[in-house]
Amino acid sequence: MVVAAGSGSRLGAAVPKAFVPLAGVPLLGHALRGVLSCAAVSEVVLVVPAAQVDTAGAIAEAVCREVGARGVVTVVVGGAERGDSVAAGLGALSDGVEVVLVHDAARCLTPVAVFDRVVAAVEAGAVAVVPGTPVVDTVKQVDPDGVVVATPDRSTLRAVQTPQGFRRDVLVRAHATSSDATDDAGLVERLGEPVLVVDGDPRALKVTTSADLETAARLLGVTS
Numbered sequence: 001m002v003v004a005a006g007s008g009s010r011l012g013a014a015v016p017k018a019f020v021p022l023a024g025v026p027l028l029g030h031a032l033r034g035v036l037s038c039a040a041v042s043e044v045v046l047v048v049p050a051a052q053v054d055t056a057g058a059i060a061e062a063v064c065r066e067v068g069a070r071g072v073v074t075v076v077v078g079g080a081e082r083g084d085s086v087a088a089g090l091g092a093l094s095d096g097v098e099v100v101l102v103h104d105a106a107r108c109l110t111p112v113a114v115f116d117r118v119v120a121a122v123e124a125g126a127v128a129v130v131p132g133t134p135v136v137d138t139v140k141q142v143d144p145d146g147v148v149v150a151t152p153d154r155s156t157l158r159a160v161q162t163p164q165g166f167r168r169d170v171l172v173r174a175h176a177t178s179s180d181a182t183d184d185a186g187l188v189e190r191l192g193e194p195v196l197v198v199d200g201d202p203r204a205l206k207v208t209t210s211a212d213l214e215t216a217a218r219l220l221g222v223t224s
């Protein structure tokens with residue numbers, strides 16, 4: 001599932017973030033290319049804003065043609081929050097699907113090796129898997145006045161990315177229980193289920209601000 005229904009308020013573009021061009025291709029197109037390059041992916045659900053359903057279908061068609069993919073791509077309308085969009089996508093999955101990867105369109109340059117690592121860990125028996133990278137800054141926990149209350153041990157921290165992979169039944173149960181976490185693994189953690197972290201990749205950065213868009217353009221060897 002590729003969630004692409006956010007507005008991208010922090011990027012501030014004229015179109016929803018997933019439809020902003022990067023080297024002439026919308027972020028969603030780059031993200032889809034990565035998803036469809038993962039051999040384990042049998043179907044894709046795209047979750048997009050209501051006004052972008054036709055555009056998303058056209059982008060999917062073009063990328064499928066480019067990579068020679070013959071899998072099914074379904075487009076559905078997302079919700080107000082990311083969790084609502086994931087829930088909408090879950091409702092569109094085919095009956096036979098047992099493993100679900102949830103991926104941010106905004107992490108449009110995620111290398112296929114990251115998808116492969118997540119899939120391999122779920123297939124090896126993990127119920128929930130997230131890619132993560134070590135935290136390089138010292139992190140402070142602060143109170144509402146900005147006063148530091150704790151400095152967590154950095155070696156125990158990971159900055160997590162997508163795709164996040166789940167046994168379908170666990171992800172459905174997690175979304176039925178709550179929806180207010182910033183990632184899907186957070187909902188699974190509340191069920192008391194274990195979440196495994198595998199190696200992420202700096203190229204799986206989330207395009208959030210215009211500086212991130214410039215970084216992504218540099219990674220592709222172009223200027224934005």
Ligand SMILES: Nc1ccn([C@@H]2O[C@H](COP(=O)(O)OP(=O)(O)OP(=O)(O)O)[C@@H](O)[C@H]2O)c(=O)n1
Nearest residue numbers: 003004005006007008009010080081085105106
């Ligand atoms: N209601 C929402 C909100 C977010 N997303 C998706 O979730 C991913 C991660 O969200 P984020 O990068 O925070 O996107 P936005 O919510 O669009 O960004 P902002 O908070 O700046 O508005 C993105 O691919 C975004 O399209 C979504 O499908 N539906």
Ligand SMILES: C[C@](O)(CO)[C@H](O)COP(=O)(O)O
Nearest residue numbers: 082104160161162182183206
């Ligand atoms: C799911 C996610 O990309 C993992 O890092 C992140 O939590 C999305 O956060 P946002 O609040 O939508 O920016």
